[in-house]
Amino acid sequence: xxxxxxxxxxxxxxxxxxxxxxxxxxxxxxxxxxxxxxxxxxxxxxxxxxxxxxxxxxxxxxxxxxxxxxxxxxxxxxxxxxxxxxxxxxxxxxxxxxxxxxxxxxxxxxxxxxxxxxxxxxxxxxxxxxxxxxxxxxxxxxxxxxxxxxxxxxxxxxxxxxxxxxxxxxxxxxxxxxxxxxxxxxxxxxxxxxxxxxxxxxxxxxxxxxxxxxxxxxxxxxxxxxxxxxxxxxxxxxxxxxxxxxxxxxxxxxxxxxxxxxxxxxxxxxxxxxxxxxxxxxxxxxxxxxxxxxxxxxxxxxxxxxxxxxxxxxxxxxxxxxx
Ligand SMILES: C[S@@+](CC[C@H](N)C(=O)[O-])C[C@H]1O[C@@H](n2cnc3c(N)ncnc32)[C@H](O)[C@@H]1O
Numbered sequence: 001x002x003x004x005x006x007x008x009x010x011x012x013x014x015x016x017x018x019x020x021x022x023x024x025x026x027x028x029x030x031x032x033x034x035x036x037x038x039x040x041x042x043x044x045x046x047x048x049x050x051x052x053x054x055x056x057x058x059x060x061x062x063x064x065x066x067x068x069x070x071x072x073x074x075x076x077x078x079x080x081x082x083x084x085x086x087x088x089x090x091x092x093x094x095x096x097x098x099x100x101x102x103x104x105x106x107x108x109x110x111x112x113x114x115x116x117x118x119x120x121x122x123x124x125x126x127x128x129x130x131x132x133x134x135x136x137x138x139x140x141x142x143x144x145x146x147x148x149x150x151x152x153x154x155x156x157x158x159x160x161x162x163x164x165x166x167x168x169x170x171x172x173x174x175x176x177x178x179x180x181x182x183x184x185x186x187x188x189x190x191x192x193x194x195x196x197x198x199x200x201x202x203x204x205x206x207x208x209x210x211x212x213x214x215x216x217x218x219x220x221x222x223x224x225x226x227x228x229x230x231x232x233x234x235x236x237x238x239x240x241x242x243x244x245x246x247x248x249x250x251x252x253x254x255x256x257x258x259x260x261x262x263x264x265x266x267x268x269x270x271x272x273x274x275x276x277x278x279x280x281x282x283x284x285x286x287x288x289x290x291x292x293x294x295x296x297x298x299x300x301x302x303x304x305x306x307x308x309x310x311x312x313x314x315x316x317x318x319x320x321x322x323x
Contacts, residue, residue: 018255018271019074021248022058022065030236030245031252032058037233038303042102046094053095056085057260081260088263099261102303104157108137110301111185111213116141118292118312120209121180127172127203128187130264132158146179148172151267170198174206182207186308188214188279189254189272196272200286210288210313213296215306217250218275219243222295222307234298237306247273250306257304276309288313 021027032054039050060077067073087093111134122143126135129147132154139145139160146162147154154163164173169192182203191199203210216222219238237246251271259265274282280290292312299305 019065022062027245027248104133108134123180125179125182127184131155135161169195172202179207181209184212200282204286212311216309217246221276289316
């Protein structure tokens, strides 16, 4: 967690080119268009205000990225955005009200539609659960759900699951083969490279199968896995942006969705995006076998989610051991 004294930038340094990415007009134009399209659709009662919110946010961040001490300026801009633009201290602010509905109802329901048909068994671990809304929904559907995370951010509305805080960045505080399925929703790219292998090992220790949803900005996966309709945004992302620009766009969308929109500025942002082949390799090394994989469409219901890939793995070694 927070590894420098810039409160709002947790692990972000410009080594990853994150702040510099704000200087790329083409990337910023794409990301703004993406958010505005989603916001106009979802915040339909506050269309104009939601477009303005995106414009103000990017105006402040772009200006900060052009300052000499851009990390410090960027940190100050993020603080201003969190307090004055997204108004995280004002529970009644229109954005917060409707966004809470999105996080607690719309998003878990759309995850459920994707994940439930792939679930194996009733004992489920939600790894990197965040606020826990998806776990709660699974529990209401009759699954026996446990959840873990490196930070306890569980919502007070989540009451029907067992939550255990991880003792460190990698240890999963549950017993061997305790779960039929472990679900990992948009967590892996938040994990430092040094910890990834250990975490796959831990998931293999505790679960008999594994379902992963991960952001994917790699053209080879998105073009190969052409499971979705062509849209203007998809065309712009794949054809008009270069590979480094696509990566920059994914980082900005990820930071915006988590740190600014949700106010989770204290979680780690190593932006550890990988291709499908790289995730598959890590899973295989931990004893998992891939049984299904496809790319999810850019959804009109989604606010800050770019392309994602769903992976389903079974833990072959464990199944044989149990027999
Ligand atoms: C984008 S949020 C996703 C939350 C939730 N899975 C969802 O879909 O709403 C990423 C989550 O990963 C968690 N995380 C980051 N590093 C982690 C680690 N080493 N082990 C477990 N969770 C971690 C963060 O605390 C955060 O809750």
